[in-house]
Amino acid sequence: MNLIDTLRALWRSIVPRHPSDVEEELRSHLGAYQEDLMRHGLSAEEAQRKARIDLGQAATQNETYRDAIGLRPFDELGGDIRYGLRALRRNPGFATVAILSLALGIGATVAMFSLIYAVLLHPFPYADAPRIMNPVCVDEQHPDETRWFATDKRQFETLSEARSIESVLGFAESNMEITGGAIPEDVLGTYLTGNAGSFFGVRALLGRGIEPFDDQGSGQHVAVLNYKFWQRHYGGDPHVIGRTLELDHVPYTIVGVMPRSFAFNDTTGVGDVYLPRILLHDSSNPPVISPYIPWIKLKPHIAPAAADAEINAIVRQFAKENPRHFPEQWHLQLQPIIVPFQQNTARTLYLLLAGVLLLLIIGCANCTILLLARGRARQHELAVRSAIGASRWRIVRQLLVEAVVISFTGAILGVAASYWLAKLPMQLSPASFPQESIIRINLPILAFSVGLALLSGLLFGLLPALRLSHPDIAGALPTRMHGLTAAPAKRRWSALIAAQVALTLLLMATAGTAIRNFLHLAQVPLGYKPNHVMQVGIVMPFRNARQWDSIRLRDARTAYIEQIRQKVAAVPGVRSLSVGVNVAPPYSGAPRNSVSTSQAATLRRSRRAFISSARSTSPPSRFHCAAVASGTQRRMRAAISSLSSTRASPAATGRSPIPSAASFASPACAPSARSTRSPRRAPDGAKSSASSATRATTVWIDLSHPLSTSRTQRSWCLTPNSSSAPRVSRSPICMMSVRQSPPSHPINKSPTGPSISTKPSRATHNSAASVSSPSSSASSPPWRFCSRWWASSAWSPTASRSALRSSASAWPLAHRARMLCGLPDASRSSAQPSASFWDSPSTRF
Amino acid sequence: VTRQVELPQGALEMLILKSISLGPLHGYGILLRIQQISNERLEILQGSFYTAIYRLERRGWIKGEWGESENNRRARFYALTRAGTRQLKAETVRWTDMAAVVASILDKKADDL
Numbered sequence: 033m034n035l036i037d038t039l040r041a042l043w044r045s046i047v048p049r050h051p052s053d054v055e056e057e058l059r060s061h062l063g064a065y066q067e068d069l070m071r072h073g074l075s076a077e078e079a080q081r082k083a084r085i086d087l088g089q090a091a092t093q094n095e096t097y098r099d100a101i102g103l104r105p106f107d108e109l110g111g112d113i114r115y116g117l118r119a120l121r122r123n124p125g126f127a128t129v130a131i132l133s134l135a136l137g138i139g140a141t142v143a144m145f146s147l148i149y150a151v152l153l154h155p156f157p158y159a160d161a162p163r164i165m166n167p168v169c170v171d172e173q174h175p176d177e178t179r180w181f182a183t184d185k186r187q188f189e190t191l192s193e194a195r196s197i198e199s200v201l202g203f204a205e206s207n208m209e210i211t212g213g214a215i216p217e218d219v220l221g222t223y224l225t226g227n228a229g230s231f232f233g234v235r236a237l238l239g240r241g242i243e244p245f246d247d248q249g250s251g252q253h254v255a256v257l258n259y260k261f262w263q264r265h266y267g268g269d270p271h272v273i274g275r276t277l278e279l280d281h282v283p284y285t286i287v288g289v290m291p292r293s294f295a296f297n298d299t300t301g302v303g304d305v306y307l308p309r310i311l312l313h314d315s316s317n318p319p320v321i322s323p324y325i326p327w328i329k330l331k332p333h334i335a336p337a338a339a340d341a342e343i344n345a346i347v348r349q350f351a352k353e354n355p356r357h358f359p360e361q362w363h364l365q366l367q368p369i370i371v372p373f374q375q376n377t378a379r380t381l382y383l384l385l386a387g388v389l390l391l392l393i394i395g396c397a398n399c400t401i402l403l404l405a406r407g408r409a410r411q412h413e414l415a416v417r418s419a420i421g422a423s424r425w426r427i428v429r430q431l432l433v434e435a436v437v438i439s440f441t442g443a444i445l446g447v448a449a450s451y452w453l454a455k456l457p458m459q460l461s462p463a464s465f466p467q468e469s470i471i472r473i474n475l476p477i478l479a480f481s482v483g484l485a486l487l488s489g490l491l492f493g494l495l496p497a498l499r500l501s502h503p504d505i506a507g508a509l510p511t512r513m514h515g516l517t518a519a520p521a522k523r524r525w526s527a528l529i530a531a532q533v534a535l536t537l538l539l540m541a542t543a544g545t546a547i548r549n550f551l552h553l554a555q556v557p558l559g560y561k562p563n564h565v566m567q568v569g570i571v572m573p574f575r576n577a578r579q580w581d582s583i584r585l586r587d588a589r590t591a592y593i594e595q596i597r598q599k600v601a602a603v604p605g606v607r608s609l610s611v612g613v614n615v616a617p618p619y620s621g622a623p624r625n626s627v628s629t630s631q632a633a634t635l636r637r638s639r640r641a642f643i644s645s646a647r648s649t650s651p652p653s654r655f656h657c658a659a660v661a662s663g664t665q666r667r668m669r670a671a672i673s674s675l676s677s678t679r680a681s682p683a684a685t686g687r688s689p690i691p692s693a694a695s696f697a698s699p700a701c702a703p704s705a706r707s708t709r710s711p712r713r714a715p716d717g718a719k720s721s722a723s724s725a726t727r728a729t730t731v732w733i734d735l736s737h738p739l740s741t742s743r744t745q746r747s748w749c750l751t752p753n754s755s756s757a758p759r760v761s762r763s764p765i766c767m768m769s770v771r772q773s774p775p776s777h778p779i780n781k782s783p784t785g786p787s788i789s790t791k792p793s794r795a796t797h798n799s800a801a802s803v804s805s806p807s808s809s810a811s812s813p814p815w816r817f818c819s820r821w822w823a824s825s826a827w828s829p830t831a832s833r834s835a836l837r838s839s840a841s842a843w844p845l846a847h848r849a850r851m852l853c854g855l856p857d858a859s860r861s862s863a864q865p866s867a868s869f870w871d872s873p874s875t876r877f
Numbered sequence: 878v879t880r881q882v883e884l885p886q887g888a889l890e891m892l893i894l895k896s897i898s899l900g901p902l903h904g905y906g907i908l909l910r911i912q913q914i915s916n917e918r919l920e921i922l923q924g925s926f927y928t929a930i931y932r933l934e935r936r937g938w939i940k941g942e943w944g945e946s947e948n949n950r951r952a953r954f955y956a957l958t959r960a961g962t963r964q965l966k967a968e969t970v971r972w973t974d975m976a977a978v979v980a981s982i983l984d985k986k987a988d989d990l
Contacts (some may be wrong), residue, residue, distance in 0.1 A: 061903070065905060067948070101932070
């Protein structure tokens with residue numbers, strides 16, 4: 033009843049009667065009254081006069097009406113705003129300076145806020161993201177090192193039954209290659225349990241996501257694409273649903289594409305394709321023992337401590353079952369998924385926010401001074417207003433409204449500018465932010481900017497408004513008009529100016545610190561120069577137990593890697609070459625099972641260091657195969673592929689067989705359905721060797737790492753691995769770091785190298801390049817080159833000559849090579865890689 | 878000689894409601910009727926009269942509609958709405974209660990206290 037009344041009254045205020053309606057009513061009343069008066073004997077003129085005196089003018093009745101229904105304050109406000117706008121237009125110089133100085137401050141603040149909002153407050157598209165936890169083991173001896181752990185099926189189910197848990201997502205990642213095309217492409221496959229759809233609550237952009245029925249029985253061979261992968265590999269083709277994607281020689285039907293905001297998972301590596309978890313056993317042989325890395329979604333309103341205690345107890349039980357997978361002393365921590373990013377960037381971002389807030393305050397101070405200065409010219413006007421009856425509050429209000437008009441105009445400009453400003457840090461340092469976070473203007477940000485504009489308007493307008501509306505000042509109009517300035521006003525002016533200078537200094541200091549912090553991330557000293565160094569990953573995914581046996585002997589592997597090393601070292605343009613087991617120094621050699629999340633963050637930082645130090649003017653750009661084909665990389669490819677063909681069929685090529693190759697192409701490698709398609713089939717005589725080479729597809733080379741790399745280049749070493757090795761197919765790894773000599777050397781085409789032809793095609797540029805084997809070589813190479821080529825400007829032929837020379841001359845070759853991987857210079861010690869390499873724990877595959 | 882009475886706050890609204898409870902009236906008619914019923918003892922300031930009308934209309938207690946007045950003048954006729962009828966009833970009870978209490982207190986002689 034009461035509520036209805038209120039609503040009705042509100043409705044009347046929103047939809048008032050039309051002014052002419054109100055006027056007509058009064059006019060009719062006037063007429064009736066007038067007639068009455070005339071009937072009482074007044075003359076027409078007198079009657080009209082008396083009626084007017086009693087009732088008022090019809091023309092002003094609408095004002096009475098609006099006042100009666102409570103619209104007057106709005107009318108006055110509207111009038112003030114219009115007046116403020118007119119005043120701005122009258123004084124464009126003042127308006128421009130004030131608005132610009134505010135726009136700068138507001139724009140920067142809104143940009144920072146939207147960055148913070150996107151990165152720290154709301155980075156994930158997942159439903160109930162704050163309840164999603166990442167259970168990590170904290171090694172009590174090294175509390176900085178948090179590790180993840182993987183569970184087996186039974187443990188996973190036990191975990192799902194915990195009382196404080198709403199649901200558990202299990203995932204595992206696997207490096208896969210796209211087969212069936214001319215050039216294999218490596219992708220990161222992420223296996224997800226069937227509850228992924230409900231766990232994330234993210235609708236697929238096209239088709240559907242992984243659903244429970246995909247994960248039942250023996251599993252459906254379906255794949256859901258990551259947005260970026262879809263864009264890269266399929267050119268964003270909307271008709272991709274239903275097509276077949278061949279991964280590791282197994283066809284998968286594409287059933288969906290996830291939206292751009294979905295980039296699971298950013299800590300270990302964003303998957304390119306998402307597959308049902310149940311297929312993991314299908315594709316890996318021997319089976320993975322612990323194929324579930326858990327992400328936990330807690331029930332709502334569960335106290336973190338209670339959940340922690342319960343899950344801790346469960347995981348302790350797991351640790352008892354497999355003590356090897358856990359540190360000696362540890363405790364479990366449920367870490368919100370945002371934590372790694374908070375650790376990385378929160379401090380810097382808040383520092384930057386403080387910096388831009390100072391900028392805003394300075395802008396406000398500017399406006400205060402400007403308003404005061406202008407107010408002195410307006411004192412006459414204000415004095416007149418107060419003389420004809422405006423109250424002080426009325427004048428203050430009007431001055432404040434004018435200030436808010438300025439600040440809102442500034443805010444509109446600022447928000448428009450912030451749209452670009454906010455993207456700047458993301459572009460400068462893409463790796464620091466979750467990939468999911470998309471910066472866009474949305475409701476909270478708009479509300480923030482409106483609030484900010486109001487606040488800053490009041491902030492800078494209040495002092496001038498109070499001062500100018502002061503009755504004494506208004507009264508002292510005539511003397512003021514002659515330019516006499518009282519001493520106290522002067523003092524106030526200098527105080528303002530001093531405050532502004534102080535603020536500016538403070539701002540410079542803050543901004544300096546913030547920027548240094550930000551850049552610090554990109555300037556971690558490495559102890560060596562990464563320029564012109566390319567890293568070659570040789571990954572040997574072994575598919576079955578017998579293959580596994582054939583390379584278990586350390587000597588076999590050693591000799592094999594050594595062959596590759598020699599081949600690569602002989603490539604013209606290669607200055608030096610060293611072999612390692614891990615990513616570039618200083619992190620190489622770290623036991624893989626202790627790469628922790630914190631280390632991962634550091635690694636990410638160091639990778640950025642590579643970018644910034646190797647970058648000249650342009651950011652690393654994606655190279656198509658054609659561009660890479662010239663120069664050293666191509667010759668290296670040639671060398672490696674000739675080696676592999678030798679290995680595959682020593683008799684056919686007539687070269688001296690390489691002893692250890694036998695163990696790789698041995699019958700131990702079970703024949704599989706694999707076929708590597710080569711555009712030009714070998715002649716008949718070589719067919720058998722071709723197939724044997726095909727069968728030996730146990731080794732592939734990942735040439736994807738010039739040391740300077742980019743964010744989108746997944747770095748496989750980042751997995752916070754547990755010793756249970758949840759990443760299935762990438763165990764044995766050998767890293768080669770190759771230092772390229774300056775490309776001023778004449779480049780000779782390798783006679784045995786494969787030639788690469790490119791058919792430019794926007795949509796499928798990855799598969800457009802086809803490798804044709806040289807006619808002498810009998811087979812397609814069993815080596816797999818990663819077709820994701822990334823090259824830095826330093827590595828590309830377009831790099832500046834002088835930069836190349838200076839880096840080459842400053843670093844003696846042996847020293848450089850040594851620095852590369854902390855190993856003896858490979859080009860000098862040709863016989864044996866150092867014992868430490870092969871004895872390092874991580875190489876005991 | 879009749880004494881003039883000044884209306885306390887809020888009473889004008891009640892009188893307007895009462896005067897149109899007998900049937901729709903236009904603004905001038907309402908004024909006349911109030912004066913007539915009160916035997917000319919109430920002098921209503923015509924300026925504040927319309928403010929009261931507008932407020933009542935905004936609250937939804939009265940509803941205006943254009944019609945033809947007795948001497949063929951177009952005029953806006955106000956009628957009570959259902960909410961207005963309720964309001965009038967409630968206000969009347971409130972007013973009589975209050976007046977009775979006040980009157981009973983004022984009627985007390987010094988001896989009764």
